[in-house]
Amino acid sequence: MALVQFIKKHRVVFSHVGVWLGFLTLWALTIVHDGTKPENIFKMLVTFMPAAYTFYGSNFIFFRFLPKRKVATFVIAEILFFISCFVVISLEIFVLQPIAYGTEIGIPTTVTPWVEILMNEALWMYLILSTLSLGYYHLRQSLKRARELKISQKLKLEAEKGKLEAEYAFLRAQINPHFLHNTLNFFYAKSLGHSEELSDGILTLCNIMRYSLESDEDENGTVLLMKEVEHLWNVIKINQLRFSNRLQIDFQIRGELEGVRIIPLVLITLVENAFKHGELSNKEYPIRFVLEVNEEDFTFSAFNKKRKGPKETSHGIGLDNTRKRLAAAYPEKHTLTVQDEEDFYTISLSIKLAQSKYKYTPKSIEAAQPF
Template identity: 55%
Template sequence: MKFAKRYSFWKIFWVVVGLYTVFGLIGILAVSLIPKEANKLSSIFTWRIAVKTVLSVLFATVFYYVSINYYYHFISAKKKLLHFIRFSVILVLFSFGYHIASHFLFPESTGENDANAALVVFGVSINTIFFIGVSLLIAYLTNLRDQQKQHKVLEAQKLQLEIEKSQANFNFLKAQINPHFLHNTLNFLYAKSLPYSAELSEGILTLSDIMRYALSEGNAKDGKAPLKDEIEHVRNVIKINQLRFSNNLKVHFDVEGVVNGAQIIPFILITLVENAFKHGDLKSTEHPIVIKLKVNHDSLYFYCQNRKKTGPKELSTGIGLDNIKKRLDLAYDSHYQLLIRDEADVYTTELTINQL
């Protein structure tokens, strides 16, 4: 009979030895605390008890090794019920054979010389049901845990493929644009516009910085960008939007802590800010867009809240936020928390990263 050996023989052996040792010590301690029973301790340390204990450990090890591994294989491979019943019957016969042989080989140790045969069978049945039940439970929980791990690995692989595909598309689009040509052209337009309009030239320069960051950090080798550059990118996006609306946008952006040296996966913060710009009321003096960033050692807290627009709403696909969650999962695993509160009039996002 071939089956997947999920648990090794020696791992099960040492667990069984540990359990026998713990329960044996508890039993000895309990007996020693009872004055009337304390004088019986000497009868416990005999060669018959020692031999029976060794055989019990070996039986339990073999039983659990075979049963847990087979039941694990049965559950994971979804075998037919007939295989399960047939194997369980074999286990029952094996258990009965061992316990009956033990009963007759070590009558003094069991103290059941005159016991009713029905009681012996009942005791063996209870032991067998317990052994099989424990084996099934361990096999089921192990299979459940392995499936969860496998699902998580597959999700990570799928996410990695999506990111690689997006990166390939980005690189393809980037190849269609000569970054140096674009940057030089914008600088030329900036220089030409400077004598005529300081506001226009400032907008061109800001756009140049935005494009340079987008094209340079989009394919970062380690997947991360300096946090100070991401913050500057957010400031530039806010700045160019202010120019679009004649500096009438009500936006408060505060940064606390030391950002130099810290790194973050690029375009995470700006996506949350752009979401607020897209769906928020940008001109409310009473309810401005509030953006806060706090850095403390290797942790980051980002907060963005905006008042929702009144009237017709722009259709939101949610792709941007879904993409953020996937990228955060891949980069920070369980070391981050993204909270989104979508209330009637207010939209709030909070991002906490515990290990930058």
């Protein structure tokens, strides 16, 4: 398996090596078939060495300097490379060829042979093979862009699929959500003046329903972090009302949330997971949620002591779906870590925030839960 991964990672190198080995093998078989002496293989290698050097040297320069768009550096590199091509082909003509053919090595002492090699051999070889190398460079870049576009489209489709699955899973847990939302509004109006706690609970549930039905997403599929936090507070508040405010919950917010945007229905999954598996009434180990925003990223962590016995039923979208959505929306820009110990469970999410996508001020705030 490791060997297969290595070959896939360096498939371009292996493809080049394979082509050259195949070519040299065919040439060697031809030489043997013709009855030519085996040492001619060395002559063949000597003949092709300058061409291979020019082609792959041009490749190196194109791939190294063209993407950076530094014209001066590229021109200097090309000049130095042309000089090196002249040196290589001179070495091949005056040293290696005499060795291969058994003739005497002779270095010209006049200028004319060097000028002829420069103009008739080195320059033409450089122009032709550099042109071929440039075409190969653009072909590779085109294939790379096509792969990147395919990956980008795949990630976008996965993000859309995850979003639809999240919305469907959330709405599937509700019976005719629009009807239920309107009915809750009716109950809220009727409960006013009879029970403040009842009307408050109905209003909170209405807000939860409204958040699930009304989308404030932008073109990137993100919502304001402040709206996500309000949704978390409402879910926690409705659970407190269910258990007569006996739940031990510590919710801390640090930093400035204004303008920060994230994909929706991610943090609620971590909160629901804590409610489902956590000990809810232990004063010594309360469920703790910490959200912190700084100039570079924001983190959200949930800590809970594991509950013994039956667990709370959850209608959330699940951690697996959340991982897929995060991978699609924030590739290589997020971390989701889990510490699953015998008695305690901690999950932490960190997302890198692009500076241009949110408004941040140096002022820092620290708030506790409003319940």
